[in-house]
Amino acid sequence: MDMSIEHLIAKAEQALAIALQNQQASAAIAAIKEIGVLSGLRVEKREHTRQNASDLSDDELADIVRRGG
Numbered sequence: 001m002d003m004s005i006e007h008l009i010a011k012a013e014q015a016l017a018i019a020l021q022n023q024q025a026s027a028a029i030a031a032i033k034e035i036g037v038l039s040g041l042r043v044e045k046r047e048h049t050r051q052n053a054s055d056l057s058d059d060e061l062a063d064i065v066r067r068g069g
């Protein structure tokens with residue numbers, strides 16, 4: 001299965017079209033946001049309040065490793 005950014009954007013665009021066709025505003029907004037994130041036009045900011053790795057639990061450190069960053 002192709003999991004390129006282009007493929008994911010195409011799928012999100014399909015979801016957007018279906019949402020608009022069915023007058024599902026929340027689903028349409030979600031698809032638009034996803035297209036923005038995938039295309040790099042929308043950046044989801046997250047606040048990081050912890051400064052040191054020693055402040056993290058083992059589970060949190062494992063999650064970071066699994067996500068690759």
